[in-house]
Amino acid sequence: MSITKNLLLEAKGVTKYFGTITALENVNLKIHGGECLGVVGDNGAGKTTLMKVLSGLYKPSAGSLFFEGNEKVLESPRDSQNLGLEMVYQDLALAGNLPIGENIFLGREPTKNLGLIKFLDFKKIKELTDAHLEKLKINVKSADQKVEELSGGQRQAVAIARSTAFNAKVVIMDEPTAALAIKEVGKVLDLINSLKKTGVGVIVISHRMDDIFAVCDRVMALFQGTNFAESELSSTSRDEVIGWIMGKK
Amino acid sequence: MEDKDKKKESLHLKLIPYFDKYGILILLLLMIVVMQILQPDVFLSWRNVTNVFKQISWQSMLALGVFMVIVTAGIDLSVGSIMMLSLMVLAIVSKAGAPWFIVVLTPLIVGFLCGLINGLGITLLRMPHPFIMTLGTLYIFRGTGNLVSGGTPISGFTDEVRYLGHGRIDLTWLGLEKSQYLPVSLVLIAIVYFIFWAFMNHTRTGKWIYAIGGNPNAARASGINVNKILVIVYSLCGFLSGIGALILAGRTDSGYPNAGLQSELDAIAACIIGGASFFGGRGTVLGVFAGVMIMGILRNGLNLMDVSSFWQQVLIGSIIVLAVYIDVLRRDLGTRK
Numbered sequence: 001m002s003i004t005k006n007l008l009l010e011a012k013g014v015t016k017y018f019g020t021i022t023a024l025e026n027v028n029l030k031i032h033g034g035e036c037l038g039v040v041g042d043n044g045a046g047k048t049t050l051m052k053v054l055s056g057l058y059k060p061s062a063g064s065l066f067f068e069g070n071e072k073v074l075e076s077p078r079d080s081q082n083l084g085l086e087m088v089y090q091d092l093a094l095a096g097n098l099p100i101g102e103n104i105f106l107g108r109e110p111t112k113n114l115g116l117i118k119f120l121d122f123k124k125i126k127e128l129t130d131a132h133l134e135k136l137k138i139n140v141k142s143a144d145q146k147v148e149e150l151s152g153g154q155r156q157a158v159a160i161a162r163s164t165a166f167n168a169k170v171v172i173m174d175e176p177t178a179a180l181a182i183k184e185v186g187k188v189l190d191l192i193n194s195l196k197k198t199g200v201g202v203i204v205i206s207h208r209m210d211d212i213f214a215v216c217d218r219v220m221a222l223f224q225g226t227n228f229a230e231s232e233l234s235s236t237s238r239d240e241v242i243g244w245i246m247g248k249k
Numbered sequence: 250m251e252d253k254d255k256k257k258e259s260l261h262l263k264l265i266p267y268f269d270k271y272g273i274l275i276l277l278l279l280m281i282v283v284m285q286i287l288q289p290d291v292f293l294s295w296r297n298v299t300n301v302f303k304q305i306s307w308q309s310m311l312a313l314g315v316f317m318v319i320v321t322a323g324i325d326l327s328v329g330s331i332m333m334l335s336l337m338v339l340a341i342v343s344k345a346g347a348p349w350f351i352v353v354l355t356p357l358i359v360g361f362l363c364g365l366i367n368g369l370g371i372t373l374l375r376m377p378h379p380f381i382m383t384l385g386t387l388y389i390f391r392g393t394g395n396l397v398s399g400g401t402p403i404s405g406f407t408d409e410v411r412y413l414g415h416g417r418i419d420l421t422w423l424g425l426e427k428s429q430y431l432p433v434s435l436v437l438i439a440i441v442y443f444i445f446w447a448f449m450n451h452t453r454t455g456k457w458i459y460a461i462g463g464n465p466n467a468a469r470a471s472g473i474n475v476n477k478i479l480v481i482v483y484s485l486c487g488f489l490s491g492i493g494a495l496i497l498a499g500r501t502d503s504g505y506p507n508a509g510l511q512s513e514l515d516a517i518a519a520c521i522i523g524g525a526s527f528f529g530g531r532g533t534v535l536g537v538f539a540g541v542m543i544m545g546i547l548r549n550g551l552n553l554m555d556v557s558s559f560w561q562q563v564l565i566g567s568i569i570v571l572a573v574y575i576d577v578l579r580r581d582l583g584t585r586k
Contacts, residue, residue: 093470095463097530107471119451
């Protein structure tokens with residue numbers, strides 16, 4: 001697997017107003033293939049708003065998004081998905097009553113035609129799921145297992161698998177380890193590392209310095225809706241990043 | 250991921266899916282055995298078995314419709330009224346002398362439109378819960394049925410109109426006696442249930458119905474148009490109530506104002522007994538069929554034994570509570586929190 005260092009996504013001067021409130025002002029962000037960017041910031045710093053702009057949920061009041069060098073206007077989350085930009089939500093967005101495979105392909109199920117009617121192709125769902133879980137080294141008993149029977153870490157793994165099942169180029173994860181038991185955090189961080197190896201650009205929003213320093217290559221801090229600081233991970237420290245979150249340089 | 254936990258859980262986790270799928274059939278078989286022991290001469294006779302199927306024929310359509318709604322974690326209280334309105338319009342159209350195929354299509358269209366109104370009301374008017382919309386239409390549709398018919402029974406349909414509810418498939422060519430016929434309504438139940446089994450389990454729309462019941466936010470995040478699917482589900486539920494009206498028209502040869510009174514509660518009961526979870530996302534078409542059968546056999550068996558209908562009410566109520574308690578226990582076992 002080749003590690004590409006091509007620029008996948010770039011946000012230039014993104015500004016977002018909600019009425020008179022300025023949620024984001026002139027924010028820039030870059031993410032390359034095979035790279036993990038950590039986005040940190042206090043509550044209200046604009047992390048979530050920035051991610052919602054990137055995923056097409058909000059339209060920016062000013063500024064522009066470039067995807068692989070071309071300017072794109074995102075009208076809906078569907079647009080960003082079509083570009084290969086996927087979100088992993090904090091509440092996971094999985095249906096517990098459905099098996100792993102059907103969750104991964106929910107809304108985009110492979111079908112086969114029988115006469116005029118399209119029927120679900122369960123064999124293909126299972127094959128694709130097994131292959132995909134194998135590729136990401138996700139360990140579950142069977143793709144037919146219901147999601148509600150899984151542990152928190154396994155659910156997070158399924159959510160990440162779901163986000164990458166359709167050749168995602170950039171995956172944005174909102175607090176991927178927040179709801180996990182400590183012993184499961186490592187598994188999810190391993191998964192992020194193996195995603196990077198497949199050339200995917202990963203953006204991790206997290207409060208946990210341990211996570212940021214375990215998987216990220218770069219870290220950027222937002223403070224009151226603006227770019228506050230940014231650094232290669234190798235040339236900064238935990239204390240410095242914690243300082244950025246509190247607005248101290 | 251966790252090997253130690255895996256071993257501890259494996260036994261009951263393996264059994265739960267089978268219990269989910271087939272537990273209700275075991276209960277059904279048990280009832281049949283008990284009834285046969287209590288009433289050995291009558292219960293499994295050709296006449297009595299066909300009778301049970303004729304009695305459950307229209308209820309089974311309502312239950313199937315309500316089942317799909319319950320899978321989305323919704324509820325439809327209006328199916329009895331939809332059936333009554335469809336039946337009354339059918340009777341009026343029939344009395345007006347319309348050709349039989351128009352008369353037959355009438356209840357299906359009326360039922361579908363009533364369901365469509367429910368679906369649009371729930372989604373467009375953003376009712377806080379389907380309970381409220383369908384409680385409203387429970388009154389609206391029955392009132393409308395009485396308005397258009399003047400609140401009086403209208404009787405007398407042609408044989409073609411009555412065929413689905415009253416028709417008999419002769420089996421003398423198999424060497425059976427004239428009295429050993431197959432009710433057309435039984436064949437209709439089999440066909441309709443098979444179609445909806447395939448729809449719910451083998452199509453995208455069916456899978457999305459389960460997904461909406463499991464987690465509507467997940468369905469939305471997956472790009473599923475949840476409102477559109479809900480409108481489809483309520484419309485199909487109305488359509489099935491329309492089929493119920495057509496069957497009932499055949500059975501009774503009459504449109505009457507009390508048709509389907511409280512049958513929405515029977516339909517809900519059959520779904521719950523059959524293992525559909527009120528929390529949504531859980532239940533099978535086969536389970537609903539078993540639920541309908543259990544209620545039908547219970548009524549039939551108690552009638553054969555001359556038990557008062559008051560006791561029937563007590564027993565059916567007890568079975569509902571027991572069935573839901575089993576669902577609660579199942580959830581405790583099967584879900585990790």
